[in-house]
Amino acid sequence: MKSKITSALADFFFEYETPRQVLVRNRRVGVVCRLIQLGVLGYIIGWVFIYEKGYQSTDTAVSSVFTKMKGVGYTNVSGTERVWDVADYVFPPQVNASFVVMTNYIVTESQQMGKCPEVCAEALSPFPLPRKTLNVSVQGQMTGVCVNATKTCEVLAWCPVEDDHTIPEYVHSSWFSNCKLILAFHSSLTFSHTVHVMIQTTYRDIKCLHDPVTAPLCPIFKLGDIVRLSGFSFETIAKVGGAIGIVVDWTCNLDANVKHCKPQYNFHGLYGNPAEPDKAKASVGYNFRYAEHYMENKTQKRTLFKVFGIRLDIIVQSLARKFDIIPTLTAIGSGVGIFGVATVVCDLVLLYLLPKREFYKNMKFKYTDIQKPVSSNVKWTFKKKGKTGAQELLSRSEHQ
Amino acid sequence: MKSKITSALADFFFEYETPRQVLVRNRRVGVVCRLIQLGVLGYIIGWVFIYEKGYQSTDTAVSSVFTKMKGVGYTNVSGTERVWDVADYVFPPQVNASFVVMTNYIVTESQQMGKCPEVCAEALSPFPLPRKTLNVSVQGQMTGVCVNATKTCEVLAWCPVEDDHTIPEYVHSSWFSNCKLILAFHSSLTFSHTVHVMIQTTYRDIKCLHDPVTAPLCPIFKLGDIVRLSGFSFETIAKVGGAIGIVVDWTCNLDANVKHCKPQYNFHGLYGNPAEPDKAKASVGYNFRYAEHYMENKTQKRTLFKVFGIRLDIIVQSLARKFDIIPTLTAIGSGVGIFGVATVVCDLVLLYLLPKREFYKNMKFKYTDIQKPVSSNVKWTFKKKGKTGAQELLSRSEHQ
């Protein structure tokens, strides 16, 4: 028994199967097939391997973004001069990947809890309102009282109620568009949880200013440039606010030197561009409210700000590529499979389209049994159950 | 030499190999094989291509989320009426993908730096404490003095020390659960760094209100609904706080019109659900502290708030699919490979299980050498070194 296994193993190791093939010497089929095969080979080598870098696996990286705003804004509203520095116009102060640069605001000072009439764009037409409609308000809790002087409802709210029906004209000077945004990137690319690459933009070129053509790698941006490149009008966005996405595209080939791994910056208006007609419906600027609370004469008071501003979202898109044995061999393996498809296509041409198809069919196939002939054109003279001696001989000669 | 290469090239181009095959005409094997092959084909076409869309490559998109809270809260604590608007209850004011809606708080007013006794839930039992334990405190720097009146230690801290041992009962009226959260999504789907699709929810249906059944696409949510759908009890979460993840699932088929690309909203209680027994151990609500600083009589003072609230984390999950030649051909290529596996399975049946297996084995294989017979049942009468003329003829006939 053991020797039987040993001999089977020896047989297995000393033998080797290779498929028998017909070498069809036909110019038409040959050329067609070779072209198909060369096409497949060209696709695998040229497209999958060289162009799409199919021998690499891809990974997205985790990253941190550090940003800093620099610059001073200056306003002159009816003679009152004021400057705005970073501590005044950036929200939140510890600037991170998403922050707002205030460009306009509505301030409502000395608000205190009390009862006062609502502020509406238009006085309510059926006045006084029926009591049942007096329950919901966006400005406070309705008391059920109607105020004749303003023809609006009285609410329990922070009084006086904010009047934001007219947005003040943009009063900041051109200073603001000159504010510089320093993006200091610190991307930590981790590839397949093993290769760890740290990339950071250096301040070596701190004196530079980003320009899409002349200085595409400089990480220092003028706010006005960002707005312009994202398709907004500075005057409009500064008045009503808007949001801009700064997409930082890091595509790194980790097989090459990491130094060649450079970011690309793209700017997209995300929200609130009234200049584009179809987006205008969707959005009317970007704003938020915040309040500063204080005590005055033992009463809690607050100053309410409705802030219009440019929201900057820094979105890092990273893609690292690295040689990997598995996609390489998968590409080769499936390429061999597609080669098989090419052979099938050629066989179809050979066996169904060529005039000599019957001849090739008989070359390619051997039949195990005597059945009806494949084609009625071909007459088999010796297809009988009882084989002649010659046939016997012949069929055996096959097995040698 | 040159002509030799040319002729070899011509040979190569005008030739074409196709494997020779045995066409086994056996009903059992035929049916089994065809079924296996049809199964493989069905798997490749039906499952890989149609169901799993294996002809597409996938990509995750980068996205920005814009949110806005609307609504006014109202409280009536022992006769003192108060309203809470967005500027009062949303942290941080420039609402982004993660923010907190304050629903309860503990306020400690007029704190100033000084020495005062700690506040403990229970008085320390061995009192006064030995000096060596007097070094660490969560409320301030221990001075080493023990205060008999409270039976606690004296600390250098913001005094009076906050007493948060009892969370006030939830005092907000049902107003709060009616607060509306407007989610304005602005997703920028970038596919393979080439196709750029901007998706934004429009305010066309600004009058709508999200409902999982009747209005699943409406991006306006009632806070009460969010809490309910995430499995929390509003009364509990409003008292002690908690965190809710709003998962926005964008699965886009970029081969179809982008208009069909709709988000799905799911709500998950992330943290702080005391109603679930096994989670109760893990979390006891969500809170944070912040302070408002001010000067009074040249002394720095602060008002400390311990804020309990509903933290909303908006998590965008995006998946874009698009036709890609590489996964398509990889699927086809590896499908051909699996076809090969099917053939191997059939061959095993044919060569090892069928009664006529020896016959098929001899049909399929040709042996290069005279070795021991594959099966002892078959007698080879003319396997001799010296070939007879007929054999010579036969073996040559093979090479034609």
Added chain:
Amino acid sequence: MKSKITSALADFFFEYETPRQVLVRNRRVGVVCRLIQLGVLGYIIGWVFIYEKGYQSTDTAVSSVFTKMKGVGYTNVSGTERVWDVADYVFPPQVNASFVVMTNYIVTESQQMGKCPEVCAEALSPFPLPRKTLNVSVQGQMTGVCVNATKTCEVLAWCPVEDDHTIPEYVHSSWFSNCKLILAFHSSLTFSHTVHVMIQTTYRDIKCLHDPVTAPLCPIFKLGDIVRLSGFSFETIAKVGGAIGIVVDWTCNLDANVKHCKPQYNFHGLYGNPAEPDKAKASVGYNFRYAEHYMENKTQKRTLFKVFGIRLDIIVQSLARKFDIIPTLTAIGSGVGIFGVATVVCDLVLLYLLPKREFYKNMKFKYTDIQKPVSSNVKWTFKKKGKTGAQELLSRSEHQ
């Protein structure tokens, strides 16, 4: 016609093709081939399936991170004792995945809008400056006036202007490095949009303290440990600020029990390590400014803080793996393709390197046409257009 199709279908179902093969009985080729084939098999089973888990598909998960700082800092600046609690030193108060622990600051009190001289590290050398250079300043709007006393320019700004040319020495005691950072993770792993797994760190081991060796899973960290593990010196980072990335690596095998899915914590200095010479150029710490506004005698005033601190970025990296039929069959299918490559390699050995290559070539290939012999060594005596009876017979016998 119909019966023809039926019979063709029947033929198709009851037939089955299997390639005819030569069983080469040659020890050298056999061993080489078997070894190549075993290598391919070993690669597919061992590397692709077992080591790289090629039967699984991977997915990244969405996650939320909850963090909480605990601890009280203590400073004693020239006799003035002060404690710092969480509400004082953490920005923003609702701590999320990225926050700053203040460790040092420059305060400029009682600023009000006005005109005052700039503060410069060195007095301007050509003084007074020519008027054309008097337009840009980082501290305010230049008025065009030169102040002789300070030899600097007068600016419209928040006066007095902040003087940040010398960073105060780090005055906090060792208290700070003992501050504990509690990371409460709540990861929501969603796999292929179908399997939803919630993972959260429990407070079961709330008494633990993270240590890379003895307690690698404990989610409670001492700030000093984080700084040390990220390669910073606490004294330096506390003085000028810096940023640390805490990478939380969740690699989950969803085929196993989710309980085995544990995070790994890694700490990286992201920014601002003056100790490393080549990074020193790139960064000089981490800081930001914020202001507290107040009214005094009807004048708007503010207190400006330049905050130096440790910015902690918690970066979650998640990877879930799960059995998936498609990568499994793709791996098998392309493995079969690579088997095909192995056969091609063996064939090259067989047909071009072995001494008996002509013999094997004739065993493997059948030629459809009478062309020039493949090798000049072999003489074909009966390759004539007109076939003899025996040849006719023989070629037909092939087709049986």
